[in-house]
Amino acid sequence: MRELDETDFEILQLLVADARRPYNEIADAVGLSPPTVSDRIDRLQDLGVIRRFTLDLDRSLLSEGVAVLVDVRAEPGRVADVLAGVEELDGVEHVFVTADGHVVFHARLQEASVEALVAESLDAEAVREYDVRLLADSSWNSQPRGVELALECDECGNTVTAEGETARIDGDRYHFCCSSCKSRFEEKYEELREAA
Incomplete structure (x- = not known):
């Protein structure tokens, strides 16, 4: 770039x-x-x-509760709803969204059961099923070995190299791997803005 x-x-x-x-x-x-x-x-x-x-805190030393890993399978088209609900839950530390429509989160929960938490906090119609696992331990590596830092193209997801381009659109900065991706993104952006 x-x-x-x-x-x-x-x-x-x-x-x-x-x-x-x-x-x-x-x-x-x-x-x-x-x-x-x-x-x-x-x-x-x-x-x-x-x-x-x-x-990077070791929350196990600072927080009470039980550490759990919860895998919520969202109904088709409802991943964003499940994600929004999970992000509002107390005790959630990490949230991941998988390509196949799962929202997986690591949380430290108080005595309340996960079933009650899911029922009270998430739209039942958005959740197909969920699985809960108790965690014995967890760690986070801020610098995984063998992984290079690289920006991802906002249009196609490819790695942005030194030949990449950057554009500021409505105050937000976007990164692209090539001028074609930049042009496609800007065209789609304009179409969506005009439709809104």
């Missing part, structure tokens, strides 16, 4: 490993000055590549 270079990706790798890493340490690692690193990180935030800096 024209707006990101190898140094940007090096900075991102360092921040993924430790988001609190001092700018002078990042600067030493990538061969830039700390103010330049600060400017690049600000630009990465403006581009939407960095959305926020977070903490």
Whole structure:
């Protein structure tokens, strides 16, 4: 992508490993000055590549309740409804949506049963079935080995390379792997805007 270079990706790798890493340490690692690193990180935030800096807490040490993994199979066309309901539940830590219409979430629940939670919080007509598993342990790896950082094309889902393009549409930034994808996306966007 024209707006990101190898140094940007090096900075991102360092921040993924430790988001609190001092700018002078990042600067030493990538061969830039700390103010330049600060400017690049600000630009990465403006581009939407960095959305926020977070903490990785071991919630098992801080939260009461039972850790569960819940797999909700949504009715066709109702995944968004199930996802919206799950995101409103107390105690939900991670939510995943699969390509085959499942919403899977990891939660730490108090004494209430999952059945009552699902019945009270999710639209029963949107849920085909669900499965609950008690978790003995869980971990999260912020930097999986063998995985390179890469942006995904907002049109086709392919990896955006150095030949990719970026466009700002109605204040939001979108990334594309090629000019054809950018053109298709902009055409669809205009059609939807005119139809609205």
